[in-house]
Amino acid sequence: MHSNTITTSPCSLLTAADFAGLAGDTVLGAVRHSTGAGPPRWEHGLPVLPLHMRRPGEHEVVEVWHTDGPVVRTGEHEGLLYAHDGEVLFCAGWIGPSADCGEAAHRAYLAAFELVERLGYPNVFRMWNMLEGITDRSAHGTEVYADFRVGRGRAFDERGRDMPASTGIGALGGGVAFYFLAHRTRAAVHLENPLQRPAHAYPSRYGPRSPSFARATYLASEHGPGSLYVSGTASILDHATVARGDVVRQCQVTLANIATLIGEDNLARHGVDGGYRLHDLRTVKVYVKRPEDVPTVTRLCRDEFSRRADIAVFTVDACRPDLLVEIEGSTR
Numbered sequence: 544m545h546s547n548t549i550t551t552s553p554c555s556l557l558t559a560a561d562f563a564g565l566a567g568d569t570v571l572g573a574v575r576h577s578t579g580a581g582p583p584r585w586e587h588g589l590p591v592l593p594l595h596m597r598r599p600g601e602h603e604v605v606e607v608w609h610t611d612g613p614v615v616r617t618g619e620h621e622g623l624l625y626a627h628d629g630e631v632l633f634c635a636g637w638i639g640p641s642a643d644c645g646e647a648a649h650r651a652y653l654a655a656f657e658l659v660e661r662l663g664y665p666n667v668f669r670m671w672n673m674l675e676g677i678t679d680r681s682a683h684g685t686e687v688y689a690d691f692r693v694g695r696g697r698a699f700d701e702r703g704r705d706m707p708a709s710t711g712i713g714a715l716g717g718g719v720a721f722y723f724l725a726h727r728t729r730a731a732v733h734l735e736n737p738l739q740r741p742a743h744a745y746p747s748r749y750g751p752r753s754p755s756f757a758r759a760t761y762l763a764s765e766h767g768p769g770s771l772y773v774s775g776t777a778s779i780l781d782h783a784t785v786a787r788g789d790v791v792r793q794c795q796v797t798l799a800n801i802a803t804l805i806g807e808d809n810l811a812r813h814g815v816d817g818g819y820r821l822h823d824l825r826t827v828k829v830y831v832k833r834p835e836d837v838p839t840v841t842r843l844c845r846d847e848f849s850r851r852a853d854i855a856v857f858t859v860d861a862c863r864p865d866l867l868v869e870i871e872g873s874t875r
């Protein structure tokens with residue numbers, strides 16, 4: 544359906560040692576899921592975001608966004624570190640610990656939108672938001688995740704921007720951090736899931752401002768299959784959490800949600816030819832609330848996804864206290 548030539552940036556999930564051994568010229572940017580967080584920094588001239596997503600004893604997972612572009616340019620804009628290769632932009636930012644992350648999220652997202660417009664990568668197609676104490680109360684007595692949604696939502700409204708695929712998930716420390724990918728052209732299709740109410744239309748009982756994200760984003764390619772980016776997906780049907788307290792069923796509902804989202808019927812509904820199955824997701828990140836559920840969830844996911852998929856499991860909270868598991872993924 545799209546005639547633009549698009550290359551996308553494949554992702555892999557590596558150990559720190561494998562990351563250290565990579566040829567630098569294949570990397571656009573990276574996220575270190577480690578035991579400490581902080582502002583994005585330069586490593587070998589490329590932007591790297593350290594996130595506190597691992598517990599003591601868990602090995603670091605490095606999420607690497609690759610490039611085959613011959614020239615990677617880098618820069619900094621209001622604390623955001625970025626790299627771009629002529630097609631894709633990787634950008635990372637850190638809000639850090641604060642009494643109210645809403646105002647900071649508003650500023651950070653406005654800076655991000657300003658950057659992508661100025662650099663000519665207007666199409667933000669995937670974003671991640673990691674929030675320490677996501678379900679805690681902030682100094683205002685409101686929920687941290689609610690404060691964040693309000694600030695982020697205002698930035699989307701003020702700039703009239705499309706809502707892309709996203710993850711909004713807990714972190715073990717470091718306040719709020721985020722990173723995103725943007726494309727030079729506009730050939731992105733933001734997908735909704737017929738089994739789930741669009742997040743921006745959740746009822747107000749979940750808080751003051753519905754979250755601003757799509758269930759997935761599809762990028763077409765002239766040369767072959769496109770790329771699909773699936774948002775953090777949970778055991779939510781319509782707007783309600785289902786299978787409270789039952790991690791096996793939550794995992795099954797989540798996987799079924801993703802299967803419906805990426806399947807042929809739903810893509811056709813959005814004007815996209817073809818369809819995907821769980822086996823086609825080659826980079827998968829799984830978030831599990833309770834450490835004791837990790838073996839069960841890992842086994843269920845290994846059974847459903849391809850043996851060729853990179854799968855990483857993180858033990859962090861999701862945005863609703865009753866969500867025990869959340870899963871995201873992308874094709875390559």
Ligand code: 3EB
Pocket residue numbers: 672709710711712742754755756774775776777779862
């Ligand atoms: C949900 O479906 C679970 O705020 O960016 C999933 C993906 C969730 C993204 C976000 C939140 C976000 O509502 C939570």
